[in-house]
Amino acid sequence: MPAADLLTVGNLGESGLLARILPRLQGASALLGPGDDAALIAAPGGKFVITVDTLVENQDFRLRWPSGFQSSGFDVGWKSAAQNLSDINAMGAIATSAVISLTLPHTTPISWVEDLADGFSAAVRELGATFCAICGGDLGRGSEVSITAAVTGTLATDHPVLRSGARPGDVVAVSGALGVAAAGLALLDSSISHLGWTADEQVLVFGQRRPAPPLAAGPGAARAGATAMMDLSDGLLKDGRRMAISSGVVIDFDSRTMEADAQRLSPAAARLRKDPLEWVLGGGEDHGLLATFPSADDLPEGFRAVGMVKEPVGGKPRSGILLDGKMPQTDKGFDHFEG
Amino acid sequence: MPAADLLTVGNLGESGLLARILPRLQGASALLGPGDDAALIAAPGGKFVITVDTLVENQDFRLRWPSGFQSSGFDVGWKSAAQNLSDINAMGAIATSAVISLTLPHTTPISWVEDLADGFSAAVRELGATFCAICGGDLGRGSEVSITAAVTGTLATDHPVLRSGARPGDVVAVSGALGVAAAGLALLDSSISHLGWTADEQVLVFGQRRPAPPLAAGPGAARAGATAMMDLSDGLLKDGRRMAISSGVVIDFDSRTMEADAQRLSPAAARLRKDPLEWVLGGGEDHGLLATFPSADDLPEGFRAVGMVKEPVGGKPRSGILLDGKMPQTDKGFDHFEG
Numbered sequence: 149m150p151a152a153d154l155l156t157v158g159n160l161g162e163s164g165l166l167a168r169i170l171p172r173l174q175g176a177s178a179l180l181g182p183g184d185d186a187a188l189i190a191a192p193g194g195k196f197v198i199t200v201d202t203l204v205e206n207q208d209f210r211l212r213w214p215s216g217f218q219s220s221g222f223d224v225g226w227k228s229a230a231q232n233l234s235d236i237n238a239m240g241a242i243a244t245s246a247v248i249s250l251t252l253p254h255t256t257p258i259s260w261v262e263d264l265a266d267g268f269s270a271a272v273r274e275l276g277a278t279f280c281a282i283c284g285g286d287l288g289r290g291s292e293v294s295i296t297a298a299v300t301g302t303l304a305t306d307h308p309v310l311r312s313g314a315r316p317g318d319v320v321a322v323s324g325a326l327g328v329a330a331a332g333l334a335l336l337d338s339s340i341s342h343l344g345w346t347a348d349e350q351v352l353v354f355g356q357r358r359p360a361p362p363l364a365a366g367p368g369a370a371r372a373g374a375t376a377m378m379d380l381s382d383g384l385l386k387d388g389r390r391m392a393i394s395s396g397v398v399i400d401f402d403s404r405t406m407e408a409d410a411q412r413l414s415p416a417a418a419r420l421r422k423d424p425l426e427w428v429l430g431g432g433e434d435h436g437l438l439a440t441f442p443s444a445d446d447l448p449e450g451f452r453a454v455g456m457v458k459e460p461v462g463g464k465p466r467s468g469i470l471l472d473g474k475m476p477q478t479d480k481g482f483d484h485f486e487g
Numbered sequence: 488m489p490a491a492d493l494l495t496v497g498n499l500g501e502s503g504l505l506a507r508i509l510p511r512l513q514g515a516s517a518l519l520g521p522g523d524d525a526a527l528i529a530a531p532g533g534k535f536v537i538t539v540d541t542l543v544e545n546q547d548f549r550l551r552w553p554s555g556f557q558s559s560g561f562d563v564g565w566k567s568a569a570q571n572l573s574d575i576n577a578m579g580a581i582a583t584s585a586v587i588s589l590t591l592p593h594t595t596p597i598s599w600v601e602d603l604a605d606g607f608s609a610a611v612r613e614l615g616a617t618f619c620a621i622c623g624g625d626l627g628r629g630s631e632v633s634i635t636a637a638v639t640g641t642l643a644t645d646h647p648v649l650r651s652g653a654r655p656g657d658v659v660a661v662s663g664a665l666g667v668a669a670a671g672l673a674l675l676d677s678s679i680s681h682l683g684w685t686a687d688e689q690v691l692v693f694g695q696r697r698p699a700p701p702l703a704a705g706p707g708a709a710r711a712g713a714t715a716m717m718d719l720s721d722g723l724l725k726d727g728r729r730m731a732i733s734s735g736v737v738i739d740f741d742s743r744t745m746e747a748d749a750q751r752l753s754p755a756a757a758r759l760r761k762d763p764l765e766w767v768l769g770g771g772e773d774h775g776l777l778a779t780f781p782s783a784d785d786l787p788e789g790f791r792a793v794g795m796v797k798e799p800v801g802g803k804p805r806s807g808i809l810l811d812g813k814m815p816q817t818d819k820g821f822d823h824f825e826g
Contacts, residue, residue: 179534183733184649185577185718186538186640191530195518198537198622199525200586200637204629238524247539249635283537290543291631296588298539298637301525310523379524394522 157261158254162287168258169250172265175272175282178245182284189245189281189300196244197301197308199235203228205293215335217342221260223357224295225267231381232299233277234361234435238379240309240370241301243280243363246272248297251290264295276363304367314376314395314440320455321447323365324436325355326384326409327427331416332356334427338420349416361435365450369439372448377439383430384454385476387438389469395440400470401429401455429476496600497593501626507597508589511604514611514621517584521623528584528620528639535583536640536647538574542567544632554674556681560599562696563634564606570720571638572616573700573774577718579648579709580640582619582702585611587636590629603634615702643706653715653734653779659794660786662704663775664694665723665748666766670755671695673766677759688755700774704789708778711787716778722769723793724815726777728808734779739809740768740794768815 157165170182180188189196203209203224212218229246236243248268252261272280280299314320332353335345345353361379369377376395380387384401392399406428413424440457441447460466469476496504509521519527528535542548542563551557568585575582587607591600611619619638653659671692674684684692700718708716715734719726723740731738745767752763779796780786799805808815 180647180649184647184651185574186536186580186647188534188536188578188642188647190534192533194531194533195527195529196535196639197525197527198584198586198637198639200588200624200635202588202590202625202627202633202635204590204627204633206630207628235524239527241525245537247537247637249539249541251541251543251633285539286541286635288541288543289546290633291545292629294541294543294590294629294633296539296541296625296635298537298586300535300537300639303527308519308523308525308527310519312523 155258156254157252157256157258160258165261165287168262169265170284172262172269173282173284174269175246175280176278178281178283181281187245187247187283192302197236197239197241197303198298199232200296200298201231201235202294202296213336215338215340215342217336219357221263222267225264226271226358228295228297229268229271230275230359230361230435232297233275233363234379234381236299236301237361237363237366238377238437239301239303240305240366240374240377241303242367243277243299243301245281245283246297246299247283247285248295249286251288251294253291253293254289256293275360305370309370309374309377311376311378311391311394314391314397314399314457316397316457316459318375318440318442318457319444319447319453320399320401320440320457321451321453322380322436322438323362323450324380325434326406326436327413327424327431328352328355329359329433330427330431331413334420334422335416352416356433359433359435362437362450365437368448368450369437372441372446374439374441377437380434380436380438382432384438385429385469391438392467392469396460396467398458398460398467398470399455400458400473403472405452405454494597495593496591496595496597499597504600504626507601508604509623511601511608512621512623513608514585514619515617517620517622520620526584526586526622531641536575536578536580536642537637538571539635539637540570540574541633541635552675554677554679554681556675558696560602561606564603565610565697567634567636568607568610569614569698569700569774571636572614572702573718573720575638575640576700576702576705577716577776578640578642579644579705579713579716580642581706582616582638582640584620584622585636585638586622586624587634588625590627590633592630592632593628595632614699644709648709648713648716650715650717650730650733653730653736653738653796655736655796655798657714657779657781657796658783658786658792659738659740659779659796660790660792661719661775661777662701662789663719664773665745665775666752666763666770667691667694668698668772669766669770670752673759673761674755691755695772698772698774701776701789704776707787707789708776711780711785713778713780716776719773719775719777721771723777724768724808730777731806731808735799735806737797737799737806737809738794739797739812742811744791744793
């Protein structure tokens, strides 16, 4: 068997690999943890929410980027946890459990997989998902790295906050960063060497590598009476359009409220010859929250107003989004299968 | 856009693909179904079990086998549902929800994906998981087809039946087929054309394509006082060894109780020059149950005795398996990363 730092998934069996990973998956305690056919989780109130998300190598992350930067297992594990915790957050819920299914090529270094487990656990802990048990899951082989997590949660209030509850007159608000992950992605994907990134640019890339969903804000919004809420995963305009259509309303975004967001991204945008407002409006993977509230006075901690909900308009489409009262020139966001 | 039967995943967007799949995912009703960031599921008793499993193209199934047989999307969807429902069954629980994450190459025909959704739904319905809501999930692109399902369940009794509860003196019993899926796999993998399979051989292949976990047997065993239980996914000896080690006992299998299982596989084994008992003892993916009961009189419907639990022995290993009182010459089962 090769030296410890050269060990790959193919050198250890399934049980050997599990023995390396399981001790690193540390969260809250489940009623029954890894080691049986299924885990047993408490569901206070007799109901729970559940979501599932997958990250695939070369689609959702790269082991090596055009900029020369290499994604660590830690980054990938963190991102998997963060994107699932964000979905739970967006229901106004608190995460209670995570199960993970990992598909690995034979040649994946064991150290990379251990790092992934550490990153998943660190995200759960550092993002504040202190009630989330990490209950193991499934291991299998494939030609590319793929990590799927299913996360469950318990509602902070009697009912979940849905996408469909926005009403005319509501204030539209967001929590968390806008466009940072997109700017970071553009830097990772550019031909400018990562060795030449400025400190500010490194912060943008960090936002892409380690998204930080505001996990107190989702339950906080639910308690504050949010009428609608969703995760910002595919971009403000695209996700906003989904909420508008689901609610049967028009959401009018006010670009003046996003000037500081765009300003923050300006130096990187100038270097890459991009429009920073495009990142703010169209960039995915920030994993903040988009929510609506009955009035601007109701905005809970961590939210800032970015627009208003209006009555649906005549003609087609009756519901949808506006930017500063006009049809936006772009509503591009992320679509896994777009040409 | 090409003709309907030539449409691929790349021709439709993510939302177009979802619109094709979601109507086909039909199970029981969730409190809140697909369409939001997470689904809302009832958890009677204030707790639930959860499991996750992945099937990857060319690892867990082939679109085209050496025998020339082609796996349908329906088969793959069925198998994904069956293997997860089996884990819930093995806890003595009844499935309540399933979420699915699907990774698809750009070139996958839409009809294949629709077929997969139909197969998943058909398994849930036909295997009797009538309380299982299918709540959608996640769609993404990859270079190979991969399907991950997470399934939750509610316990049939106060406590789950674990792997670790087998006690000396207990009767060891199984429910469901032994070796059928392995025989089917050997036929699929052989160079004998699928066009030349006998009717009996087609039945064996069907057992591999459409495993049928006995979903009444798990809750039935829990109610009948099973002391330990687990899913037979990696082979009787390998899974038996896991149970024995987990329980700190010796499990002694009686090969005479499996003569009928081996007999059934004999013609196919003769044709492929295999030992049918190897399939019975080492074959995975049957997704029956292995359970222990305080006495042979307690065996609930669908179970048959295959051995006895004995005291751990001196020396190493203290706990483990025997076959007819002796160390088995084979305990090969499935390991995803074995050389």
